[in-house]
Amino acid sequence: MADRFITPEGLARVRAQYDELFGIERPKVVETVSWAASLGDRSENADYIYGKRRLREIDRKLAHLARIMKEAKVVDPARQQARDQVRFGATVELADEDDNRRTLTIVGDDEADATAGRIGWSAPLARALIGARVGDERIVRLPSGEKSYEVMEIAYPS
Secondary structure, eight states: OOEEOOOHHHHHHHHEEEEEEIIIIIHHHHHHHHHHHHHOOOTTOOOHHHHHHHHHHHHHHHHHHHHHHHHHHEEEEGGSSSSTSSOOOEEEEETTTTTOOEEEEEGGGOOBGGGGGGETTHHHHHHHHHHHTOEEEEEEEEETEEEEEEEEEEEEEO
């Protein structure tokens, strides 16, 4: 089993999602299914059929979130000692060969969101950057081919 690293903020988001599903959404769906079941014939009762389906989806998601919380190894980037190197939780500014810049933060795989600039620590780009210092150049093998990035800045939360 691979390590399931996560930031404290990522764990808080997972816990909030779990609490929302378990405490608010699931009881609403259970209430709808109970009401629909009380109407009698369930074979053509859309509220009952779709409610049961939604209940199964919620229960699968709850099990997944519970597994994440159980297996998670919380790593606080603010406590990182080697702040001159890229490690888990670092926010890194990169420049490619054409001096196009992008900023990304290395987080746990369960909290990755490329649109928000958060990439999972096991992603090819993150693996290539781990251990790099400002000024280092790293070549990343991507599906589209190799690409070179220079580390321009490294920051950690305080």
